[in-house]
Amino acid sequence: MREKERAKEIIRRLERVFDIDPEEFIALKAYLERKDPFESLVATIISQNTSERNSFKAWNNLKSKIDIDPFTIARTDPKVIAELIRPAGLQDQKARAIVTAAKFIVENFNGDMKKLLSLPVEEARRILVENIPGVGWKTADVVLSMYGKPTIGVDTHISRVSVRLGLTKTRRYEEVRRKLMELYDPDEYYKVHLLLILLGRRYCRARNPLCNQCPVKDLCPRHGIT
Numbered sequence: 001m002r003e004k005e006r007a008k009e010i011i012r013r014l015e016r017v018f019d020i021d022p023e024e025f026i027a028l029k030a031y032l033e034r035k036d037p038f039e040s041l042v043a044t045i046i047s048q049n050t051s052e053r054n055s056f057k058a059w060n061n062l063k064s065k066i067d068i069d070p071f072t073i074a075r076t077d078p079k080v081i082a083e084l085i086r087p088a089g090l091q092d093q094k095a096r097a098i099v100t101a102a103k104f105i106v107e108n109f110n111g112d113m114k115k116l117l118s119l120p121v122e123e124a125r126r127i128l129v130e131n132i133p134g135v136g137w138k139t140a141d142v143v144l145s146m147y148g149k150p151t152i153g154v155d156t157h158i159s160r161v162s163v164r165l166g167l168t169k170t171r172r173y174e175e176v177r178r179k180l181m182e183l184y185d186p187d188e189y190y191k192v193h194l195l196l197i198l199l200g201r202r203y204c205r206a207r208n209p210l211c212n213q214c215p216v217k218d219l220c221p222r223h224g225i226t
């Protein structure tokens, strides 16, 4: 089977096996609730380096107390936000990133993040990463791809499973992102992101992957698995 065909078949297979449940992805849940890119950015920052469970607690706390719009957040003391998102961990750092993001969107896009989304994707991702400490490539790519921009956010699950599946040779962020973008069509990017994360969480775990039960075992060269 050719490389692209195999990559497509992996995703078709995962699509049949997994339900994409917004309760398992805080950023997706936030997106579906209001389709507000600033809210999606805040949810994605909260979800950095923590479990979805903790992210949901932090997100619900924040939403219950503060309107998540750039103007309100820009006026809010980061300490107040840090306290509310404490369940997600790294709360001071994340609160600073959230307030900086709000101020940046207010000052440069008149509070409307949709204007940022209308820029070419590479420009939009560079603007986010270069101007908001605490927003890295993964966070920028996750948010942008959710709104249909042609990019793929690569997290630790995605880089691990991509190498094991032989979709990419290295786990380096930009190489994995570029290779996945080459293998899939732009309208599939966000779905690919979610399905590879689910594969990593449920079967292709960092330690003791469940290869015998894995839905794509017949398509997988199991690179790096001893």
Ligand code: SF4
Pocket (backbone or CB within 6 Å): 161, 164, 165, 203, 204, 205, 209, 210, 211, 212, 214, 215, 216, 217, 220, 221, 222, 223, 225
């Ligand atoms: S067969 Fe094993 S290594 Fe390959 S994707 Fe499945 S769990 Fe991961």
